[in-house]
Amino acid sequence: MGKLSYVTNVSVDGYIEDERGGIDWFPIGDEVFAFHTDLLRSVGTFLYGRRLYEAMAVWETDPALAARSGLMADFASAWQAASKVVYSTTLAAVSTAGTRLERRFDPAAVRELKASAGSDLTIGGADLAAQAFRAGLVDECRLVVLPVLLGGGKPGLPTGIRADLELLDEHRFPNGVVHLRYRVPGSAR
Template sequence: MGKLVYAANTSLDGYLEDETGAFDWSVPDEEVHAFWNEHERRVGTSLYGRRMYETMRVWEDDEWLRGEPDVVRAYAEIWRDTDKVVYSATLEEVSTARTRIERTFDPDAVRALKDASGADLSIGGATLAGEAFRHGLVDEVVLLLCPVVVGGGKPALPRGVRVDLELLEHRRFGNGVVHVRHAVRTAG
């Protein structure tokens, strides 16, 4: 059985992107990128909302990867080798391999996917992750806290949902980013 892991880069004040939609402040250096590579190697299926999928599909394209460091090119290969489910009522088609569209988020289907999986699953996109939190589906939370306060934007964690956590692991990177990994103890 796989765990459903919500993982994200976030500002210290808890935002995925600032009020203008920018997240350039969270671009990882090589050390942090290597961390994400190791994290993603454990993922067999990624669940995305439409906007997160549209952001991530750049990893399918080789053109921009020319001249990038090995760690960045390695991430592209890891991403390509992962199955992807995109939840969208409006997306007409996908442009990446190993990807399918689901029109609605069905908590029972996600539970069945977790039960059948031999690897962990990741969930990306604040809105979609919020639904998973509300249905008690998230097993772990992995956050990389970037040393910046952006003052507002898209919250990394859902509003109106209490989730009790247990710290499993933490680490400080050379660039000031702090990794925290928590198990979900209770959701409600």
């Protein structure tokens, strides 16, 4: 059985995008980038909303990205190795191998996917993750908190949901980024 983790980068005030929809405020750095790559290696399936999938697909569709450095090549390799499920009502087709397009989020199908998975799954995209939280499917919440206040934008965590999280791990990076890993009690694992 696989564990479903919501993994996202957030500002200290909890946003994943600024008020213009931008994500150019990330002070990632090599150590944090390598951490993300290691996390990807443990994942067998990514569940994505359309916008996040389109942003991530370049790791397969643009070979020049991986050619920039060894770190970027490792990330591209880890991303390409996992299967992907993209939830979208507007996307006509997917552009990457090992990717399936679904028109709607079906909690029962995700429960089945978790039950039959030989490795862990992640869910990305705040709107999609909110649906998974509401359905009780998220086992862990992994926040990469970036040292910036955005003052507004798109929230990284769902509103209208109460969950008392249990801190499992935290890691501080030299550039001020912090990784927080929480267990979500009562998930449908």
